[in-house]
Amino acid sequence: MNKEFIKVAVPITGEEEAAAVREVILSGNLVSGRKVNEFEETFAEYIGVESAAAVNSGTAALHVALAALGIGPGDEVIVPPLTFFSTISSVYHQNAIPVFADIDKDSFCISPSDIRAKITDRTKAIIPVHLYGNSAELDEIMRIADEHNLHVIEDCAQAHGTEYKGKKVGSIGHIGFFSFFATKHMTTGEGGIITSNNTEWIKKARIIRSHGLANRDDHVCLGYNYRMNEMAAAMGNVQLKKLDNFNKQRIENSLFFLNELGRETAKWFRVPKFSKDIKHTFFWCPLIVNTENGFVTKDVVNKLKERGVEVRQRYQEPLYKQKVILGLSPYSNGCPFTCQPESNIPDYKSLNLPNVEVLAGNIIGLPNHPELNQEDLEYIMEAVLGLY
Numbered sequence: 001m002n003k004e005f006i007k008v009a010v011p012i013t014g015e016e017e018a019a020a021v022r023e024v025i026l027s028g029n030l031v032s033g034r035k036v037n038e039f040e041e042t043f044a045e046y047i048g049v050e051s052a053a054a055v056n057s058g059t060a061a062l063h064v065a066l067a068a069l070g071i072g073p074g075d076e077v078i079v080p081p082l083t084f085f086s087t088i089s090s091v092y093h094q095n096a097i098p099v100f101a102d103i104d105k106d107s108f109c110i111s112p113s114d115i116r117a118k119i120t121d122r123t124k125a126i127i128p129v130h131l132y133g134n135s136a137e138l139d140e141i142m143r144i145a146d147e148h149n150l151h152v153i154e155d156c157a158q159a160h161g162t163e164y165k166g167k168k169v170g171s172i173g174h175i176g177f178f179s180f181f182a183t184k185h186m187t188t189g190e191g192g193i194i195t196s197n198n199t200e201w202i203k204k205a206r207i208i209r210s211h212g213l214a215n216r217d218d219h220v221c222l223g224y225n226y227r228m229n230e231m232a233a234a235m236g237n238v239q240l241k242k243l244d245n246f247n248k249q250r251i252e253n254s255l256f257f258l259n260e261l262g263r264e265t266a267k268w269f270r271v272p273k274f275s276k277d278i279k280h281t282f283f284w285c286p287l288i289v290n291t292e293n294g295f296v297t298k299d300v301v302n303k304l305k306e307r308g309v310e311v312r313q314r315y316q317e318p319l320y321k322q323k324v325i326l327g328l329s330p331y332s333n334g335c336p337f338t339c340q341p342e343s344n345i346p347d348y349k350s351l352n353l354p355n356v357e358v359l360a361g362n363i364i365g366l367p368n369h370p371e372l373n374q375e376d377l378e379y380i381m382e383a384v385l386g387l388y
């Protein structure tokens with residue numbers, strides 16, 4: 001069968017996005033203005049929060065969120081080790097220290113019981129990551145945060161529209177943030193946003209994203225240039241209208257695979273279990289490779305590629321095994337570890353969190369994006385079932 005190569009993710013943009021961006025370009029109003037305001041308002045409404053501040057990437061969104069909450073030098077922030085690197089690079093950019101908690105073996109998201117185990121008197125925040133379109137166990141995480149007076153920043157960069165007990169993620173923690181990178185549920189090319197019911201934090205975030213300027217002349221805090229531009233916002237306004245339909249398709253495609261595959265007794269993979277409390281939006285359609293039966297995830301990925309099916313295989317290793325982390329060298333002068341009055345050097349080298357060690361690199365994501373047709377889906381199913 002001469003089948004076209006099936007990509008795991010594609011940005012879905014067309015004439016409407018092009019027209020919206022063209023209109024902005026011809027208007028001459030290119031920097032943050034009306035389109036950005038509209039995008040912030042409609043996105044906040046979609047998520048179900050009071051207010052939102054748009055920025056130029058998801059990474060910038062997290063950086064601004066941490067700064068707006070006053071998380072700074074020497075503070076500890078509890079994070080999962082199975083996520084994109086920017087979840088922790090933003091913590092280091094604030095000269096704060098990421099402390100890793102293990103993940104839950106079914107949801108792949110941060111484990112509330114291990115969060116409890118990692119709290120010290122320096123802990124200031126928790127960043128649950130809603131990985132692959134799932135949701136972390138937010139009730140329990142908010143309870144822990146209340147007990148210990150911590151802030152919760154939800155990393156929703158893979159979970160636009162995901163719901164936890166009927167509420168959208170990004171509306172439950174103290175602050176939420178999203179990414180609009182090209183392969184996410186919706187895109188602005190590059191972009192990000194932070195969401196909150198606390199309008200003071202959002203006001204602070206708007207100041208931080210724009211040079212720390214409170215008005216035309218007064219720099220009141222350390223800021224950045226993280227503003228979203230009008231072209232990106234115009235595209236975001238169009239994409240947001242399409243998001244629910246995109247998600248509907250992602251979910252249908254993923255459930256088609258997972259229901260069918262769940263019925264099979266294949267030796268090389270198993271289908272993850274999902275909580276009924278969560279509306280999963282399947283950024284990934286995840287399968288776990290049964291490495292204990294001798295299967296090697298890299299081989300699975302390569303064999304599927306040979307059959308014309310691209311799959312995701314991230315994140316290969318827990319973040320605490322990255323060179324920059326093991327070398328304790330995010331900054332060359334020892335910050336954030338040894339430039340505080342009392343040095344606080346985490347022992348990343350001997351970290352061994354059991355669930356993440358077993359799962360990292362052994363979860364694959366099947367193509368499930370909205371552009372796939374029934375023929376593609378069936379082809380992917382055949383390739384998966386006929387692999388070994």
Ligand SMILES: *Cc1c(COP(=O)(O)O)cnc(C)c1O
Pocket residue numbers: 057058059060083084086087129155157158179180181190191192
């Ligand atoms: C994509 C992503 C980010 C960062 O977003 P960018 O827009 O690429 O900066 C952060 N966290 C997670 C989990 C992501 O997937």
